[in-house]
Amino acid sequence: MDGARLPGTSADDGDRIVAHVDMDCFYAACERRREPALEDDPVVVGMGFEPGETHGAVATASYEAREYGVDSAMAISAALERLPRKVDAVEDPALDVADAGFYRPVDMEYYESVSDAVRTILHDRAPVVREVSIDEAYLDVTDVTEWDTVEQWAARLKGEIRSTVGVPASVGVAPTMSAAKVASDRDKPDGLVVVEPGDVREFFADLPVEDVHGVGPVTAEELGELGIETAGELASEEPDVLEARFGERGLEIYRYARGEDDREVTPRGRPKSLSRESAFTEATADREQLADRVRSLAASVADRATSKDALYRTIGIKVVTPPFDVNTRARSLPGPVDEPDLVESVALDLLDEFEGQRVRKVGVRVSNLSFAAGRQASLGGFDGADDESESVETTAEGDEGDPGRSSDGQVTLTGAPWADDEGADDATAGSLEGQTTIDDFRG
Ligand code: TTP
Numbered sequence: 001m002d003g004a005r006l007p008g009t010s011a012d013d014g015d016r017i018v019a020h021v022d023m024d025c026f027y028a029a030c031e032r033r034r035e036p037a038l039e040d041d042p043v044v045v046g047m048g049f050e051p052g053e054t055h056g057a058v059a060t061a062s063y064e065a066r067e068y069g070v071d072s073a074m075a076i077s078a079a080l081e082r083l084p085r086k087v088d089a090v091e092d093p094a095l096d097v098a099d100a101g102f103y104r105p106v107d108m109e110y111y112e113s114v115s116d117a118v119r120t121i122l123h124d125r126a127p128v129v130r131e132v133s134i135d136e137a138y139l140d141v142t143d144v145t146e147w148d149t150v151e152q153w154a155a156r157l158k159g160e161i162r163s164t165v166g167v168p169a170s171v172g173v174a175p176t177m178s179a180a181k182v183a184s185d186r187d188k189p190d191g192l193v194v195v196e197p198g199d200v201r202e203f204f205a206d207l208p209v210e211d212v213h214g215v216g217p218v219t220a221e222e223l224g225e226l227g228i229e230t231a232g233e234l235a236s237e238e239p240d241v242l243e244a245r246f247g248e249r250g251l252e253i254y255r256y257a258r259g260e261d262d263r264e265v266t267p268r269g270r271p272k273s274l275s276r277e278s279a280f281t282e283a284t285a286d287r288e289q290l291a292d293r294v295r296s297l298a299a300s301v302a303d304r305a306t307s308k309d310a311l312y313r314t315i316g317i318k319v320v321t322p323p324f325d326v327n328t329r330a331r332s333l334p335g336p337v338d339e340p341d342l343v344e345s346v347a348l349d350l351l352d353e354f355e356g357q358r359v360r361k362v363g364v365r366v367s368n369l370s371f372a373a374g375r376q377a378s379l380g381g382f383d384g385a386d387d388e389s390e391s392v393e394t395t396a397e398g399d400e401g402d403p404g405r406s407s408d409g410q411v412t413l414t415g416a417p418w419a420d421d422e423g424a425d426d427a428t429a430g431s432l433e434g435q436t437t438i439d440d441f442r443g
């Protein structure tokens, strides 16, 4: 990948091979699985819908139904205007049966069972799986395939899902989670798109800004007002313009648009690290103000670790100084602990190095996590319900490398900025600073 890199980020994009699997028109595909006669016809699945009725909303529509303009979230009544029911078309000479579809009510229990079957295959085939919704998951497949064989690998995975479970999937493969997600969407249905390391920035360039991770409809509209329509334009905007308009989040979407995404695929409930960070309205060098903020972040992180039964061996801070310099410092302990006081004292100690410097943002992080035996964090289901909050805590590893040793045998780490997974750390900043919104952040 070309373009500027943040200090400490990996120089090699090819580090990880990430696959994103997203099932095609999932609920409709499930309906077809148990009712094969629906195979080539338009199928609409309605939420709050009952056969013969016109109320409810479209949960999903098969690709054939989408050609009639039927799509998720549309009222069933509106969908029926575009695509009448087969049964009605049979009886009404004014309607053409060929231009009519099948309408089915949502049956979550059944879809969950199909999802479970897909999930079993994903876990069989990939060492690291992160389920994000009923029909979507990220896989880290670095250890089971190579860049020059990953296309066949992914094709086999799709084939296995299709032949074993009987539903179609689209797969995107890329060196980052956000590129993999966009790639899986690129050639739907039954798609398979591989974005090789080095091609990520180019792959993003012509995409609409909405495709950039963290950019929802509201942000996209505001970017439009700045004349930014594509990810490529976002990637070449001046970062301070974006920061002035969107705060810290402007820098995040800027990085994502540049293909920079060091989030790591982690199984749900088992984060690699837990972190909290918080921005100041104005950069400050005030020692007490900084220490206060670090104390409250340390308490929050330690609390989080305790509630997850996580023990940590490394405690770190992140200090962002103007203009956008991200500094991380960390210290490793002789063994894993769950000691909130230690998180605070180590974090404050590490902060000392920045005495006198103006700081715009601070963060506290615990990493090198292990989980208390017998009290494992749940790996969760396929429903994605707690994904947002979980991703708040999931930050990239990558700063564990190349440690320098200090005299007392503890390890001091410096290096990579933390990934702000899902941008949700700003939600925390908001709760402390009372000013951040995450209105249009998508998972
Ligand atoms: P999606 O993966 O967004 O959609 P999809 O699988 O139907 O179609 P695509 O081929 O574009 O991936 O969502 C998965 C399921 O979630 C979908 O089948 C139905 C449900 N869903 C809703 O109930 N309401 C919605 O607004 C959306 C978008 C999805």
Ligand code: MG
Pocket (backbone or CB within 6 Å): 022, 023, 024, 025, 026, 135
């Ligand atoms: Mg889908």
